[in-house]
Amino acid sequence: MAITIERDRGIQRQSEEEFGLECPYCGVYAHMAPQSVPDFDKLEETRPKHVGLVYQCDACAAPVFLRFAVKQFSESKIELYRNFIELERPKERFQFSYLPNRTEVIFREALACYSNNHFNAFASMCRRAANSAFEALGENGKLRAFDEVMMAQDIAELDDVSFEPIKKVLFEHSEGEDLPLLNRAQAGVLLEVTKDMFYQCFVRRGKLTRAIKVRRFFVQEANGGLSNSA
Numbered sequence: 001m002a003i004t005i006e007r008d009r010g011i012q013r014q015s016e017e018e019f020g021l022e023c024p025y026c027g028v029y030a031h032m033a034p035q036s037v038p039d040f041d042k043l044e045e046t047r048p049k050h051v052g053l054v055y056q057c058d059a060c061a062a063p064v065f066l067r068f069a070v071k072q073f074s075e076s077k078i079e080l081y082r083n084f085i086e087l088e089r090p091k092e093r094f095q096f097s098y099l100p101n102r103t104e105v106i107f108r109e110a111l112a113c114y115s116n117n118h119f120n121a122f123a124s125m126c127r128r129a130a131n132s133a134f135e136a137l138g139e140n141g142k143l144r145a146f147d148e149v150m151m152a153q154d155i156a157e158l159d160d161v162s163f164e165p166i167k168k169v170l171f172e173h174s175e176g177e178d179l180p181l182l183n184r185a186q187a188g189v190l191l192e193v194t195k196d197m198f199y200q201c202f203v204r205r206g207k208l209t210r211a212i213k214v215r216r217f218f219v220q221e222a223n224g225g226l227s228n229s230a
């Protein structure tokens with residue numbers, strides 16, 4: 001997708017294919033239409049190395065900011081490199097309210113690291129989040145969490161070799177110098193496994209006890225109502 005800004009015609013794309021992105025606001029993979037394009041004459045005059053464009057998400061109409069590096073200036077057009085930087089990345093979501101407070105704070109920051117492609121910062125924060133979760137789970141909590149992770153490995157059919165770094169990040173105890181370096185793919189697995197572990201240890205339990213409490217409440221209400229009317 002080569003993009004040029006032309007003197008009289010504004011932004012032009014070399015191919016007819018639709019330009020789509022995962023929107024950082026609504027999370028939908030949507031078509032993006034140019035909303036705000038810098039003035040050609042101003043760019044020509046100042047010749048910046050980077051150019052910022054604002055697109056509009058077709059699904060939710062939010063503005064999406066992208067930064068492109070300039071490839072070359074010529075008489076009538078400015079050519080941009082096809083790779084761009086998304087200034088706001090889609091956020092990873094989780095039902096944070098079910099987590100213990102400390103774990104919630106740390107895991108939120110862990111997911112922010114992941115969204116910004118800081119995969120090793122993400123791994124460090126996953127270890128901190130896991131440790132705080134084990135503490136909150138109390139005796140045998142770590143063992144229980146380990147069982148859940150083993151089950152996740154089994155369900156997802158991940159082999160031992162590729163799963164080893166994930167286990168190391170979550171369950172080895174030191175301050176972090178032993179953390180393996182993760183690439184994007186491994187960080188993606190760590191993300192899903194950690195979410196699943198927290199889901200099994202906290203969210204599932206929290207949802208179930210809340211749902212049962214609500215059922216009991218309505219039964220009591222109904223009984224109370226009956227005895228009042230009797």
Ligand SMILES: [Zn+2]
Pocket residue numbers: 023024025026027028030057058059060061062
């Ligand atoms: Zn959107």
